[in-house]
Amino acid sequence: MATITIDGKSYQADASQNLLQTALQLGFDLPYFCWHPAMGSVGACRQCAVRQFRDDDDTTGMIVMACMVPVSDGLRISIDDPEAKEFRKGVVEWLMTNHPHDCAVCDEGGECHLQDMTVMAGHSKRRYRFQKRTHRNQYLGPFINHEMNRCIQCYRCVRFYKDYAGGRDLDVFSSRNRVYFGRHEEGVLENPFSGNLVEVCPTGVFTDKPFKAQPTRKWDLSTAASICPHCSLGCNTIVGERYGKFRRVLNRYHHDLNGYFLCDRGRFGSAFVNSDKRSRQPQWRENGQTVSLDKQTITDLLATEILDGKKVIGIGSPRASMEANYALRTLVGEDAFFNGLSENDAAISKQIISIYQHTHIASLRDAAESDAVFVLGEDLTNTAPRLALALRQAVRNTPLEDADKLKIPRWHARAVADVIQHRHGPLHLASIAATQLDDIATSRHLAAPADLARIGFAIAHELDSDAPAVANLTSEQAAYAKQVAHDLRQAKRPLVVAGSSLGSVALVQAAGQITKALKQNEARISLIVAEANTLGVALLGDKSISSAIQEKADTIIVLENNIFRRSTDHLINRMLKSANCVITIDHLENATTQQAHASLPAATFTEASGTSINNEGRAQRSFQVVLASDPVQASWRWLRDLMVAANKQQTGAWETLDDVLASLVTEFPKLAKLSEVAPNSKWRQSSQKVARASRRSGGRTAILATVHEPKPPSDPDAPLSFTMEGNPASSSTALNNRYWSPGWNSVQALNQYQQEIGGPLRGGDPGICLFEKKRRQQRVVY
Amino acid sequence: MLSHIRSLALVFRHLFRKNITIQYPEEKARLSPRYRGRIILSRDPDGGERCVGCQLCAVVCPVDCIALQAAEDENGRRFPEFFRINFSRCIYCGLCEDACPTYAIQLTPDVEMAEYDRPNLVYEKEDLLISGEGKYPGYNYYKVAGLSIGGKDKGEAENESPPINPKDLMP
Structure with missing residues (x-):
């Protein structure tokens, strides 16, 4: 530790850091562009100027760039120095000479680091009377929109794309004020992490193209903490909603997992939740005819198929939540529950679980530090x-x-x-x-x-x-x-x-x-499984699809699973044909739902809260953000309705997610920590729920086109409200749904949420590792 | 006593003054063009919709009575896919007009908006959009913005130089 003096006050600081990071950590508002906590300093933008003094007697000092100054004992600087302030204001003014008058039509507006820094540095009036330089844009593929006029030459994009992500097709061209960031010719960006440019770019040069189809401001998005469903790593995400539709995915910082970056599949892979092909009505197929039924009719009809005396088997799913899989297991009983994994996957998952009992498991951060x-x-x-x-x-x-x-x-x-x-x-x-x-x-x-x-x-x-x-x-x-x-x-x-x-x-x-x-x-192992909850479903039951095929069942319930992917078509067809009734619960049509007698519309990961277990055995909760339109509901609620209709469960036994989790942990003491993964629905932040909508969310009294607004929907499963009523922030990091702090509207506000910049979140990173781990102490790798 | 006489004299004098009361609704009061009445959406000099759906009016609205969704047409111009003002909530404060970066939303001196049915006070875009420029003639946002749209390429806006050639090696 070192003692440094900022504007006459002394502070304790970490001597391995640079001055900019230290100042931000201490809560000073010091503007910057090119520095990024995961990529370090290059001193390119000249924005973080401060005055440094040699010693107590030095009153003149010199202007230095804070991001290039190492913290050392006895360092004396001034952030409030009038000349340093004037310098910072001047730098923004230069950057703005060529910045277009675009904010109204720019998707970065409202979450723009350049807007924040311009306000912070104090520049407000344009004095430059000459022409603005312009650039032509490039087509960079379906995910990234390019608007080169907005560039402020901070070089963050190429530093991320080339140096950090190993990309080869984005670079900087030309010289002086004509510097151009793009590809050597138009074309799709090849790197699978290109989506991070959206968050890395401090202005609107690189923006989210699918989001641009229906632009929404950050303050208008209702958001909730979510877990990426697209692979087994369980990266933390923030999912945004507006007008009842899913809008976008942003990175949610987790020190041990994804850190600052997501992959493109995670960021851009969730548009299916808005698909026209979603099944939104329960369907009943008989003699080649398909009819849509309402919720009550179909549950009553299906209740006769799962009555006691009938042989009912349930096939679970590695992409359904723990709660949904457990609900199915409760309905069919332990012996008739199959985990829905292919024979190989089930054997591998079993092997992985046994390896995890005696080895150190690597988190993504451990992997980056190996x-x-x-x-x-x-x-x-x-x-x-x-x-x-x-x-x-x-x-x-x-x-x-x-x-x-x-x-x-x-x-x-x-x-x-x-x-x-x-x-x-x-x-x-x-x-x-x-x-x-x-x-x-x-x-x-x-x-x-x-x-x-x-x-x-x-x-x-x-x-x-x-x-x-x-x-x-x-x-x-x-x-x-x-x-x-x-x-x-x-x-x-x-x-x-x-x-x-x-x-x-x-x-x-x-x-x-x-x-x-x-x-x-420090030897560690990282074992990858196929889907978001593969390990979770393997912990609930170890019989794979191959065992299910050998069963002779009257009724088969398939939960969020296209089982044709798990075995050969021939065997699956034989199994489905031999049953009197096949019930599927899923959100999109697939080969299995097409063969079902009844298909029930399930909520996607954006429409229902649930817990999943990632490849390292880390249990994490994902929260609902989009309201499911009736009769679409969470899979576990369909299964509960069936149980109630068939008199297998009392009405009211499972009303909330907490009730399901409570039953789950009673039955599986080894998974007891699942109910502690995130605050339960009774939890309150200063006696209020946490608001999904932001305080600035607009249009509250006009969205529904009515003068009598109905009562807003309530969420029984989570301590979150669907409106702006409630606490805008929470002390639980598992509920963090937005990064904002006064003066910091962009994603860079994240700095204020960490114990130290680039370190763990204040209040600890969310999620609980089910397998014991030894943590090693080491600083972040740049 | 004296004050009584003075008051009577004052009332008597008013018999010969010009009437301030007007016979509304037969007679209309003159309201200043800056009066804050019914809200409209205007068009730019070329006849295109001025509103670009930036959401600033909706966010500044203290009663949250403006809801809209931006979209982009085939020429790259942004426009509101829907634009709805709930006048049963509106307090005519004019902050939306202040916030509008394109002069699209304007308050007019029309105050006759009473309805027998309250739901009729919810105005949609077709109720709000007028065919003129309103109070601010001549302003065209896309002529000052850097975005290229159909009919206006990069470098063709006011105070813009032609696009640079990144492959140019001249110093």
Whole structure:
């Protein structure tokens, strides 16, 4: 720690940080553009000027850029200095000379870092009377809109895209005030993390294109904390709603998981919830005829199909919440519940759960901090994209140590990059085909899944002679195993990555063996499963779809699952045809719902709250933000209605999500922590619910086109209100649905929500790890 | 006593003054053009809708009686997909007009808006949109904005230089 003096007052500060970060952390409003907590400082924008004094006697001092000044003991600076203030105002004024008069038609308006910084720096009147320079825009694909006139040349986009995400097709061109950020020619941005440009860009150069189809201001969006449903990593997101429709996904900071960035699938993959193809009415099919029925009629009709005496089996789903899967398990009973995973996935999940009992599990942050990585079989860019981005940071760690030796602070991005050059730490990829991480890989080994597993076991044997040896290795395979084992042994924080995508239990076993053979305390394993709640459903029941196929059932209930993906068409068809009644509960039509006698419209992840368990066994709650239009409702509510109609459950036993969770944790004591993942529906922030709508949300009395406004809907499942009535912020990070603080309307307001910038959230990061973990203490990697 | 006589004299004198009361509704009062009455949406000199759906009127409205949704047409021009003002809530404060960056929303000196049915006080875009420029003639937002729209390319707005060529190597 160091003692520094800002405007005559002394403060304690961390000497490993730069002055800008420290000042922001201490609550000073110091404007900046080019600095980003995940990418460090480059000193490009000249916005964070402060006056630095040599010592107590120095009254003149000099203007310095706060982001380039390391914090040191005895540092004396002034932020309020009139000349420094004038300098900052001048810098914004220069930036604004060419900035177009676009705010009214710009999607960044209202959450624009440039707007915030202009107000903060105090520039308000245009004095420049000459012409504005203009740029032509480029078509950058379906996700990102380009409006180059708005650029202020902070270089954040290329620093993220090229340096952080490893992209090759976005760059900076031309010179002086003509500097141009774009592609060498028009075309779709190739990098799978391009969506982050929307949040990284401090102005409206890169904006969310799907969002632009129906532009909405940040203050008008009702938002709720959500969990990305698109892969098993469980990245935290903020989902926005307006006029009853899903609008967009933003990143929600989680120190151990996604940090500042999301992948494009997570950001842009949720438009299906607004699809015309959504099933919105319960349907009954008989003799080739389909009829839509109302909620009461269909539940009464289906109640006769699930009465006692009939053999009813339930097929769960790795994409449905824990609550929905548990509701199904309650309806059909333990013996008749199948987890809906394919035979392979079920076996792999079981294997993963057993490996997790005795190894250290890597979170995404652990992965980014590891210094040697071996990926066994996974094509991470497709199966767990955010982990691929974390590994891009991990390969910097070994060369970063050289920067440490030269006493270059890690936030000093350009100097660090000069030290690192193009060197990468060990990243060994063993896969069946080329992957998008190949450009940073130390070695690549292509082989069939069974051979990959043999190599895995061979590496484990190399590391620990107690592990069984592998016979009949080719000399090439043996040499490869030696090389990987050598690098893993040398590392301080080795990481082994494997997963279920190749359908091989042996691969996962091999990865477990390697991790077990590694002697380092910090050796970790990251195992990827296919879907958002695969591990969760595997914890609720271990019988896969293959066991279900062998059952002779009268009624089959399929929960949010297209089971044709889990086994061969022939076997699934035979199973569905042999049953008298097939009931599906899903939100989109698929091959399974088309074969069903009854299909019930389920709520999507935006329309129902629920808990899921990610690939590292972290339980997290996702909250409803869009109102489901009747009769669409959460899957567990359909199952409850069926149970009540068939007299299998008393009316009123399960009214809220809390009731379902309470039953779940009683039945599964090992999952007791599920009910503590997020505040329950009775929780209050200063005796109020937390508001989904912002305080500034407009149009309250005109949206419904009526002069008598009905009572707003209430949410029985969460401590959240659907209107602006309630507390605008919460002390529980699991409910954080918006980043805002006075003067900070853009996503950069996040700085005010962290204990230290780039560190854990104030109040702790949400979610609970079900498997015991040892945390290591280390600072964020830039 | 004296004050009684003085009062009587004052009343008597008023018999010869000009009448201030007018026979409304047969006779109309003259209201200033700046009077804050019925709200309208105006058009720019080219006849296009001025409103770009920026939401500033809706957010500044103290009674939240304006709801709208922006959309973009095939020329890249933004317009309100719907624009609704609930006049049963409106307090005619004029903050929406203050906030409007395109002079689209304006208050007019028309105050005769009474309805027998309150739901009729909910005005939709077709009730609000007029065919003229209202109080602020000559202003065209897209002529000063940097956005290119159909018929106005980059660099063609006021005070703009032609688009740069990023492949130009001249210093």
